[in-house]
Amino acid sequence: MSGFELQIEDWQQRRWPHRLAVTVTCATFPLIWVGGLVTTTDAGMAVPDWPSTFGYNLLLYPWQTWISGPWDVFIEHGHRLLGIVVGVLTLALSAVTLRSAVPRWLKTSVILALVGVIAQGGLGGMRVLLDQRTLAFLHGCLGPAFFAYCAGLCVVMARPGSTGQAAPAAQAVRKLWRVALAAAVVSYLQLIVGGYLRHVHYGTVPRMFQIAVLFHLLGAVALIGYSLVLLRVAKGITAVRWTTRGLCLLILVQIGLGVGTWFLKYAVPLVSEDWSWLAGYTLQAGSLSQAVTVTSHVAIGSLILATTVLIAVRAGCLLRSAASEVPQLASCGEVPV
Amino acid sequence: MRRPVTEMNRDTKHRTVRCRGTLCLWLWSAACAVLVMTGCGAEPARFSLNLVHLHSQDAPDEKGQVTLSPAARQNIATVLDALYGTPDAPRLPPLPEPEVLNFLEISKLQRAAGPTGRDDPQGGERGLYRKHCIHCHGANGDGAGPTAQYLNPYPRDYRMGLFKFKSTEGTDTPPTHEDLKRVLVEGVPGTAMPSFKVLDDGEIEALVHYVKYLALRGQTERLLVEELAPEVDGRYLDPQNVVEERKIELLETVATLAGTWQAAVASEVPPPPANWEDAASIARGRELFMGKKALCSSCHGDSALGDGNRDIFDDWTKDFMGPTGVNVSSYAPLRLSTWNEDPRKVLLEEFYARGALKVRPLKPRNLRRGVYRGGRRPVDLFRRVRNGILNYMPYAEKADSADAIKGLIDDDVWHVVAYVRSLPYEKITEPSEEIRFQRDLP
Known part of the structure; x- marks a missing residue:
């Protein structure tokens, strides 16, 4: 049996785990969005109990009361329900993967995802029970990490395919891998600093907030730099070319959203008196534009992290394929059991 | 030379044990960090002293x-x-x-x-x-x-x-x-x-x-x-x-x-005069704005662009600037070369260390924007002129007659309001003929 036939047989085993991994990833993104909205609207304590909702079983909470209730309760309870959906999907992913004839490391990876989703749910619950903003911050940091991890799983489980082109130079792929990994680390640090700014304790001295903002800006500059390097390196690597372009677009959107977030939350302190429109602009607390812009900034941040992880994992797969002398494979799942 | 298989297995085993040990250490440290940051030692919210x-x-x-x-x-x-x-x-x-x-x-x-x-x-x-x-x-x-x-x-x-x-x-x-x-x-x-x-x-x-x-x-x-x-x-x-x-x-x-x-009650606002906001009213308002009775232009500038006196600080800043000996007329943030060596700066730093925000001089409002932070209704503007803003925008003292040397009668306040409201639509004002310096102001 040739090497490629082994890949096909392997893919048959990975088909359902892959589909479920994609489903989990797709379901996690709206969860992150709604989770961001919970923080934006400070709705984290809108439901004071956990795992129940106002004494009801979480799943049996009357939907009419949920839909017609206050906005913060709607968001918080919705976030919990979505969390359950993602949890169940991750459980299904684990069960199906464990029953499939896939490499052991893949099974371990999926179990880790399950541990991650359980830990995330537990953190969310503890945040409510202890009413601790620090736990909310950790919950907000673990969510994007889980999302990016699932995106990585999608890549390693993906169907191996042939690009029909010559294999990219190993040196270029190695550089891609390094830069993508660095970009992933920076984008995650950005999420952590951003999370700190959003969950900042009221007792924090202004100086700390100032330092965090400065770091966030420096991180943004670093990320722009990394994305430009990625764009250049990925030019000759078909497997990641479009993903890298997408990453650059996301970073561009993210910068716009960051500026918008600052303006809609804190106005523009230095130039507001010099620009006629800004001088007369009144911020609207809790407005739709504010909620959408701020939350989108959070969600796109997670998407950037997932994209950098995706590029890094794909580059890793390319390196692995090159090492195993099976050219043109853009998947890591070809390792025999 | 290839090493025996058993030796390699032993090495791999040792490496795995080391990896697991390191992982456990990291997890333990992370759990400790979470505990320190959250549950342990969390105190109920308290007010702090000023x-x-x-x-x-x-x-x-x-x-x-x-x-x-x-x-x-x-x-x-x-x-x-x-x-x-x-x-x-x-x-x-x-x-x-x-x-x-x-x-x-x-x-x-x-x-x-x-x-x-x-x-x-x-x-x-x-x-x-x-x-x-x-x-x-x-x-x-x-x-x-x-x-x-x-x-x-x-x-x-x-x-x-x-x-x-x-x-x-x-x-x-x-x-x-x-x-x-x-x-x-x-x-x-x-x-x-x-x-x-x-x-x-x-x-x-x-x-x-x-x-x-x-x-x-x-x-x-x-x-x-x-x-x-x-x-x-x-x-x-x-x-x-x-x-x-x-x-x-x-x-x-x-x-x-x-x-x-x-006992706080809103001050009475008299009705505006019959000719309010006509050409004569605006002209009278302009005259008062530029003159020494209302003194508006000393801070807002002759052009009303807010480019007059910049040596103004709010009451909250003056509250701690006073004890440092840094008063309104001597504080010169732009002259950094001398300011950095000033011992008063050290005193200010002591206040910053205790939570005071950095001293910022106030910028008088550019009245040509038509943006009034305290409200844009005529009654709001009347009260701003009549009552002032705390200790840094002086209030217009009540006068008995329009000819009084100090203060403004209600109608004159309304004329100033009329002029202020006309500023966004007026060409940049010609500077007043009289050149005044800070030292000449009463």
């Missing part, structure tokens, strides 16, 4: 050095807690005549205070101050929340009981309930103070009550530090040795403070 004001009392001034011992400071904190409760459980001072506190409702304070959340799906949200205000205005209402440093102007410090945009007469007079409500609902254009139109009336009411509560608490604290505590180094405030006479004296003083809030 360290900047305390230090201003320590700093040498014309009254001589006054120092409060740590024990006295603790006594002040204890007395304040006894009078006003904590950020989670506010209470009202047990005054002998509780009706002077009618401007505060405990149920509304309780709704605005404490952690954010709600107890039942149909009930109102609580912890409103922590949700909407605390990140800029701080838990004490000190205007030094985490975000404050980046905002321009700085968030308001309630603790002096001073508010800029109010309808009451007099610098030290508290605003009315409606004044504060208006700022909350309308916001302040061009600043970080947003409009809270999305909140319902009950929520706005709760927040206004809480702001007044923090202001009264802050004023009481200042009073304890300035007048009562230094007498005997705060010893009589010791809760363990309460002297009944002193307690009564303290409550009477708080009642006096509360009375000013209870």
Whole structure:
């Protein structure tokens, strides 16, 4: 049996785990969005109990009361329900993967995802029970990490395919891998600093907030730099070319959203008196534009992290394929059991 | 040479054990970090003392050095807690005549205070101050929340009981309930103070009550530090040795403070003259604007672009600038070469270390924008001119006749308002013929 036939047989085993991994990833993104909205609207304590909702079983909470209730309760309870959906999907992913004839490391990876989703749910619950903003911050940091991890799983489980082109130079792929990994680390640090700014304790001295903002800006500059390097390196690597372009677009959107977030939350302190429109602009607390812009900034941040992880994992797969002398494979799942 | 398989297995095993050990160590450290950051040692929310004001009392001034011992400071904190409760459980001072506190409702304070959340799906949200205000205005209402440093102007410090945009007469007079409500609902254009139109009336009411509560608490604290505590180094405030006479004296003083809030009423605004806002009215307003009676152009500039006197500081800054000897006329932030060597800068740094925000000179409003932070209605502008803004925009003294050397009659105030309202539509004003210098101003 040739090497490629082994890949096909392997893919048959990975088909359902892959589909479920994609489903989990797709379901996690709206969860992150709604989770961001919970923080934006400070709705984290809108439901004071956990795992129940106002004494009801979480799943049996009357939907009419949920839909017609206050906005913060709607968001918080919705976030919990979505969390359950993602949890169940991750459980299904684990069960199906464990029953499939896939490499052991893949099974371990999926179990880790399950541990991650359980830990995330537990953190969310503890945040409510202890009413601790620090736990909310950790919950907000673990969510994007889980999302990016699932995106990585999608890549390693993906169907191996042939690009029909010559294999990219190993040196270029190695550089891609390094830069993508660095970009992933920076984008995650950005999420952590951003999370700190959003969950900042009221007792924090202004100086700390100032330092965090400065770091966030420096991180943004670093990320722009990394994305430009990625764009250049990925030019000759078909497997990641479009993903890298997408990453650059996301970073561009993210910068716009960051500026918008600052303006809609804190106005523009230095130039507001010099620009006629800004001088007369009144911020609207809790407005739709504010909620959408701020939350989108959070969600796109997670998407950037997932994209950098995706590029890094794909580059890793390319390196692995090159090492195993099976050219043109853009998947890591070809390792025999 | 290839190593035997058993040896390789042993190496791999050792590496795996090491990896697992390192992983466990990391997980353990992470768990410890989470515990330290969250559960362990978490204390209930407390108000903190006004360290900047305390230090201003320590700093040498014309009254001589006054120092409060740590024990006295603790006594002040204890007395304040006894009078006003904590950020989670506010209470009202047990005054002998509780009706002077009618401007505060405990149920509304309780709704605005404490952690954010709600107890039942149909009930109102609580912890409103922590949700909407605390990140800029701080838990004490000190205007030094985490975000404050980046905002321009700085968030308001309630603790002096001073508010800029109010309808009451007099610098030290508290605003009315409606004044504060208006700022909350309308916001302040061009600043970080947003409009809270999305909140319902009950929520706005709760927040206004809480702001007044923090202001009264802050004023009481200042009073304890300035007048009562230094007498005997705060010893009589010791809760363990309460002297009944002193307690009564303290409550009477708080009642006096509360009375000013209870009595706050909007000043009367007379109707504008018949010719208001016609060409003659605007011309008269311009004349007054440029002249020495109204003195508007000294700060707003002859062109009304806000390019006049920049050597202005707000009352909150002057509160701690005073003891450092840095007064309005001597502070020159732009002359950094000399300023950096000035010993007064060291004194200022001491205040910064205690939470004071960096000194910023005020920029007079560019009136050609047509943006008025205190409200754009004619009645708001009339009150701004007539009542001034605290100690940095002087009020127009009431005159008996238009020919009086000082002050303005009501009609003249209306003419100034007419001119101000016409400025966004007027070509840049020709400079007045008379050239004035700061030293020539009265």
